[in-house]
Amino acid sequence: MCAQIADTQKFLGRVARILPDDRIDATETTRQRYGRSTFGNPRVPDAILYPVTTDEVAGIVKAANDTNTAVHAISRGKNWGYGDAGPVERGQVILDLSRMNQVLELNRELAYAVIQPGVSQGQLSQHLAEHAPDLWVDATGAGVDASLVGNTLDHGFGHTRYGDHFLSCCGMEVVLPDGRVIHTGYGHYPNAKSDKVYPYGVGPMLDGLFVQSNMGIVTRINIWLMPKPEDFCSFVFMGHNDHDLEDIVNRLAPLRMQGLLQSAIHIGNDLRIMSARMRYPFDQTQGITPLPEDVRADIRKQGMIGMWNGCGSVSGTKGTVRAVRKELARVLKPYNVRFINDQRLALAERIQKGLAMVGAGGWLGEMLGIFKPVYGLLKGEPSNEHIRGAAWRVRDPEPELPADPLDVHAGIAWLSPVVPNRGEDARQLMNLMEPVYQKHGFDSLVTFTMITERAMICITNISFDKRIPEECQRAQDCYEELMKILMESGFIPYRSGPTGYAKLRLEGDPFWDVVNSIKQTLDPNDTISPGRYVAPLDDKPSTQHRLAG
Ligand SMILES: Cc1cc2nc3c(=O)[nH]c(=O)nc-3n(C[C@H](O)[C@H](O)[C@H](O)COP(=O)(O)OP(=O)(O)OC[C@H]3O[C@@H](n4cnc5c(N)ncnc54)[C@H](O)[C@@H]3O)c2cc1C
Known part of the structure; x- marks a missing residue:
């Protein structure tokens, strides 16, 4: 425990070289606010950081890895009823990406946008009304301030023909636990012409690794938009x-x-x-x-x-x-x-x-x-x-x-x-x-x-x-x-909050064993959101669930 506190202090010292003071907040009031839970089990973080670039996110993740500090990313933190803004366990450091809120590209002809995690559904809807009224975004019932990226990463869904958000996502930029940045689909070919219109790229499709997991921090996605129908x-x-x-x-x-x-x-x-x-x-x-x-x-x-x-x-x-x-x-x-x-x-x-x-x-x-x-x-x-x-x-x-x-x-x-x-x-x-x-x-x-x-x-x-x-x-x-x-x-939930994660993992299930092996390979120090869907690396057996009979 003491070692952890010391590491977090060291981590925040490293972060102070990456972010200005006003984007590091460890005040009691803010920590309590981010730790609030609609399930009634607050999980108060140690600090909240507000990066605005992918490089800053990568630098923070590297520092976290070096100092054994756990970091947990949120896009807009409106995950009410599924864990809210807080980490799975108290004491992690939150990366609030809400200030990475640029619509980086909008293509009216091919009907897609490139957005950062902090773009809210209200913001994109407004942006389209002003710049591309012939395109619609799909929205959820979670209000104008909820995100599109965080929602997609928890397999959320909306109400139109484009309601299954993961299916409308065509490539991601992801910061891995060791600080490397990858682009999925065709996005890693610098000259790819079809990276925002063809989701699979060539070779294994990695996008699924970053949904309902803790294998990376997503810093942008390409999202398909719905052409306004006749x-x-x-x-x-x-x-x-x-x-x-x-x-x-x-x-x-x-x-x-x-x-x-x-x-x-x-x-x-x-x-x-x-x-x-x-x-x-x-x-x-x-x-x-x-x-x-x-x-x-x-x-x-x-x-x-x-x-x-x-x-x-x-x-x-x-x-x-x-x-x-x-x-x-x-x-x-x-x-x-x-x-x-x-x-x-x-x-x-x-x-x-x-x-x-x-x-x-x-x-x-x-x-x-x-x-x-x-x-x-x-x-x-x-x-x-x-x-x-x-x-x-x-x-x-x-x-x-x-x-x-x-x-x-x-x-x-x-x-x-x-x-x-x-x-x-x-x-x-x-x-x-x-x-x-x-x-x-x-x-x-x-x-x-x-x-x-x-x-x-x-x-x-x-x-x-x-x-x-x-x-x-x-x-x-x-x-x-x-x-x-x-x-x-056999009516398995499609999604859960922290209280349910362990219940979704069956003891001895090769599926979850493989997931754990991937996590171990990508994130041996369990730096990113330990316990989010994937069992924490240090107490795997105690967090698995056995079905009756
Ligand atoms: C009344 C009500 C109605 C709702 N209606 C809907 C609905 O119609 N459809 C629906 O799907 N949900 C709904 N919700 C649930 C929830 O509020 C939404 O899913 C909401 O979009 C989640 O909040 P967010 O978008 O700010 O994501 P966040 O809270 O930012 O993130 C969601 C999850 O993804 C992870 N994450 C976020 N960003 C990143 C990132 N960049 N990299 C890695 N991991 C990340 C977070 O750690 C978190 O676990 C509703 C909730 C309420 C209370």
């Missing part, structure tokens, strides 16, 4: 019975498989929709949790919320959009499908304004307020409105403006299993999870997202108030039980 239309639908879930999935899956539907399609339960619109009605339930059935049914009725509620989008030429709409109208007929495009939205707004002048239209105004950010997201426009949902179980009145979940004590623990695109699998998963949520007093907030032609990601989270220790303990217990059930039933 025509665009969103669709919404709802089913009023719980068993509609299976039918809806089975009706939509063939359209996704045949390529008629290309955007991510979201199917959220009533609780998910409620959490986006309001906070838990503690007054109506006399403090009882989870939400009693009668109150739940009442809110559904008042808010015109289905038991299952879906949305997605269709884009292409006018002809293709018309044809797909027709097919969707047929397939989703029992589920009251509605199509909304720019013209319809503008018309609704005009009607609402007219009604407001005579003191009516409040309901329409409210609905538009809820729907517009969702509609925007389907076109890749980020908004902070979606962040509100994180604070469902916080016992305070909702602030007027959406707030950082960490500022409003929101407890969040995501569990995100991957499910085949089949109704029976979705149902099996619900049957496994719902009793566990119920048992621990939490609401099963669920969204199924058809992310590929063959798979859905089920996004579900334990929502709790972090100020209540007893509730935090229950959230932890609920998480442990859910993770165990998911792993044992």
Whole structure:
């Protein structure tokens, strides 16, 4: 321990030769802020560094390697519910790359951009609106300040046809643990003409090594952008019975498989929709949790919320959009499908304004307020409105403006299993999870997202108030039980935060052994983010998980 402290001091001494004073911060307030956790387990770093060039990052990593200091990179540090900005273990030094925030290149013809880690999705969206209005970025629900690079490196996803972010990434610049800088794909050939348009390059494709791992620090990526389609239309639908879930999935899956539907399609339960619109009605339930059935049914009725509620989008030429709409109208007929495009939205707004002048239209105004950010997201426009949902179980009145979940004590623990695109699998998963949520007093907030032609990601989270220790303990217990059930039933999460990393690694699994060997080769001192997905090199056996039976 003493040796470690001494090393960190030596490290910061070396860093002082690389960065000016105002880009090194070891003050208590800043360290505490970066260590905050939505899961309620703060992991306070020793210091925060703000490099602005790849050379600075490389110099810092070399110094860290020489002094046995662990460093952990963040792009914008908004990884709420999956580890936030903090390192896996307390005491590492954070490299906050948010000041490396340049859009280095924008190619309108081939529809790509080269961006640094600190570029936020709001910034790129704005940049495109100003310089390339014919291109869209894909955005997540994590608000305007979240990054694209960090999100991609945790396998995050958004809502358009380009929703799978790793698939839209075409080459990276990476600082390795020994300070070398490599370019993946064709990027390492100085004269390559196709480095930003052909992802594989030639030889082994290394990009995957830097996603959900700790093998390097990514200092730029080439990201494909979506050409603005000739025509665009969103669709919404709802089913009023719980068993509609299976039918809806089975009706939509063939359209996704045949390529008629290309955007991510979201199917959220009533609780998910409620959490986006309001906070838990503690007054109506006399403090009882989870939400009693009668109150739940009442809110559904008042808010015109289905038991299952879906949305997605269709884009292409006018002809293709018309044809797909027709097919969707047929397939989703029992589920009251509605199509909304720019013209319809503008018309609704005009009607609402007219009604407001005579003191009516409040309901329409409210609905538009809820729907517009969702509609925007389907076109890749980020908004902070979606962040509100994180604070469902916080016992305070909702602030007027959406707030950082960490500022409003929101407890969040995501569990995100991957499910085949089949109704029976979705149902099996619900049957496994719902009793566990119920048992621990939490609401099963669920969204199924058809992310590929063959798979859905089920996004579900334990929502709790972090100020209540007893509730935090229950959230932890609920998480442990859910993770165990998911792993044992084969619904493996696509992503995790620090609390779940070790649970994803199976004892004696050659896959994780090989991952460890690669880590050992690239980073023998475990300099970069020790324990992030990959077992720490010094205590490998204790961090592996054995499945029951
Ligand atoms: C209400 C709400 C809605 C959300 N919606 C979505 C959603 O729609 N889709 C989604 O995917 N997520 C969503 N999230 C989860 C999360 O907030 C986002 O994924 C967010 O983009 C992550 O934060 P970030 O982009 O700032 O990445 P960061 O926090 O900077 O990084 C994410 C991870 O990648 C690592 N990393 C970051 N940069 C680098 C680098 N340059 N080199 C090496 N490693 C690096 C970090 O160590 C960290 O582990 C949501 C969360 C909330 C609370």
